[in-house]
Amino acid sequence: MKHLTVLVPDIQTGPNTLSCIIGAYHIFTEANNYCIRQNKNPVFTIELAGVSGQSNFVNGLLSVMPQKEINSIEKTDLIIIPAILAAFKKVEGGNVLLVDWILEHYKKGAEVASMCTGAYILASTGLLDKKSCSIHWNAAANFKQLFPKVNLKAEKLITDEQGIYTNGGGYSFLNLIIYLVEKYYDRQTAIYCSKVFQIDLDRQTQSDFVIFNGQKTHGDEVVVKAQEYIEKNFTEKISMEELSSKFTVGRRNFDRRFIKATGNTPVEYLQRVKIESAKKELETSRKTINEVMYEVGYADVKAFREVFRKITGLSPLEYKNKYNKTGSAALI
Template sequence: MKHISLLIPEGETSLSNIEATFKMFSKVNEALEQAGKQPLFKVQLVGLSMETTLTNGLFSIKPGLLFKDVEKTDLVVIPAVHGDLKKVIAANEAFIPWIIKQYKNGAEIVSLCIGAFILASTGLLRGKSCTTHWLMAAEFRAMFPDVNLQPYKIITDEGGIYTSGGAYSSLNLILYLVEKFAGREMALLSSKIFEIDIDRNSQSPFIIFKGQKDHEDDVIKKAQAFIEKNYPGRITVDDLASMLAMSRRHLERRFKHATSNTVIEYLQRVRVEAAKINLESMRKNVNEVMYKTGYTDPKAFRTIFKKITGLSPVEYRSKYNKELKV
């Protein structure tokens, strides 16, 4: 039987993460027992204290065990904890050496959504890939530059460490683990019971691009503002460099450093964000939206749109345009 330690951190912990994780593994056990088989999982709530208050005292959780009493576990699950992330990490620093010890003793580690911040503070993610809520990507990169953050992914799995994207993406990761430990058939059953899209693998359709302006380079901010104002027209890197009185190479280097995108990548993301808004709210067809947002080649538009959102323009319009569903 696989022992699962579901951590109860101090702070504004996500109750939905805790309940969903507990229920999904428990339902697998129930299904196995109904089939005359032995349960696979033993899930225990593990805390820093025997009672943790949440949401300014509105809720409280009573873990079954203190972390220091768990000598050996197979899977450690870290739920999302909201608020000032530096304070969150400080409030839960007692977990850190215990998590490292469990990993070195063969346990696998799971972080759900913003729980990635606690996981990264252990150092176990150094040089590895992970994901978290896309809204927290900039803050995560600033705090943990040695981690290969992939904020567009729903799930990462590397070296016995698993992470999930934002909010209810945690359900996809738990489903992924059910499939890994209990098989595809049980994962499909769980996906039907909990009504989870088992094949969802990207946060991209949900990301709202607002431009990366959390930097101090005023010249690059001027370039960003120009792109955002003039994206439907023809914009070249050479023209932008000339406007800013700098060489193309210097512009590219500073732009990439400030925004984490090349000039062309930034232009593409601005155009695709505009296209998303049009596809969500207007009755225009895909070609009309394409021309409206600065593209003339349907194949190029489809390729770039799908690369950024994970969906084709037609799929995106069908999924998110409310007017079409009236």
């Protein structure tokens, strides 16, 4: 039987830390029970492990007492890292010991899966350098600054590379668990768990959940002013040549500084601002797709659809049908 370690951090924790721990333990336990009912051997011995005898969550309202101290586990096959606080700057406290322990056991052959902002702990090991990683879209800008060597894929729901798994934000960690159940058990067990826990099977993206807010804490005042100009005038035709001239910066240098500060080119930033405005209109109004398109500054239906799908993973009509409950979506 394989060994599954669900880590219990003792610091930098939040409400979702506990959700991830309980969710992983519950679903993998049910997968084992399903195997037994099918006259098969359970796949995992499941243990919660930490660096202290008790970890407190939600301002001490709830506590978890790990079954094992991490150094007492000589071998494990799969390590689950739960979410931690998104206001992450560097690994602290007992989490430093968790980082060292994860790195040691990965080198021994264990696979590692991080849930949501658990990617901060995983990235602190160095194992994510030059590898793909997903994280909650709201933590993406901070993560990029702290771990520039990681190939961040915030639009992805799940990444899977060289025995390292990551997933997007919130309760999408449930999708990662189902993914791992299929990988370690089989498709039939994954389908069973998805039905019992009512989790969408085979969901691949978190793009349509993203709420775009331009990152302005980067310290480049010229770029902040350019962002504010774009956000105020996005419905108009904006020339990036004229915009860079407006702030007396050469175009190539302007693009370079903009990418460094925001993670987007100026053109991409403008597109995201336009699409975020379009999303809000599609969610709340009875306007047609064409009306919304024109309001946010697009005149070409094909171009609007392509950019909208690239950013959200859905067509404008699919998005409206999914999120607007004021009435049926209007066709173009």
